[in-house]
Amino acid sequence: MRSLPGQQHGDDEDKIDFGGGNVHVVKSKDDWDEKVAEANKDGKIVVVNFSASWCGPCRVISPFYAEMSQTYPQLMFLAVDVDELMDFSSSWDIRATPTFFFLKNGQQVDKLVGANKPELEKKVAAVAGAALTHRAIPFRPRQTDHHEP
Template structure:
């Protein structure tokens, strides 16, 4: 599966209707974004079970602001509609592959239950 350009109007639906979503917040003028783009694209081709989204921050400024994006590229990962990771900076392919494995392995329901138990 290739990457998908996602707009502000689609974003919430994409997060809630896919098990795992990797979002690359990027800009056309950003050198590190251009370097990370092919790495992100290759990962999307190798992991068809994960939804890979790209959000152009210049075209979706409201979404970038709502997501708290302060630098690009920023990778955001959501699982079952919950943000589980957000980090600025271009990643190497090996680091992205590691994050993919961690996202797959994470049991968000158990993590949420544990957080609720700790809060009580």
């Protein structure tokens, strides 16, 4: 991990851990492709946090994001450091950090820009509910021997 600009690299409290919880830190485009393919195969919605180590709001929301990854195991949580994967991040047109994308079958279904905890939680809960609904056992009417009038 990189330190904030102007900080000593040995100072652990200046580093940010984008991982934690069940968050997978994406290290390459191949890594990304592998995780998204895995999510698609498993029918999981992907939540992606595009962040930067120097970004104050990113540092604040990162532990909350990790906590949500444990609360919603039916989703796949990924993190991308925009400075580590600059070209890849540019392809997503990231203009501010943090930026969160919600993907289903590799396609964007929602987006949130900024470290707005209540809004992030609302969006994650909504896609988690949708993920559960789509993976639920189909409804089958109960078979009865008699008919009600």
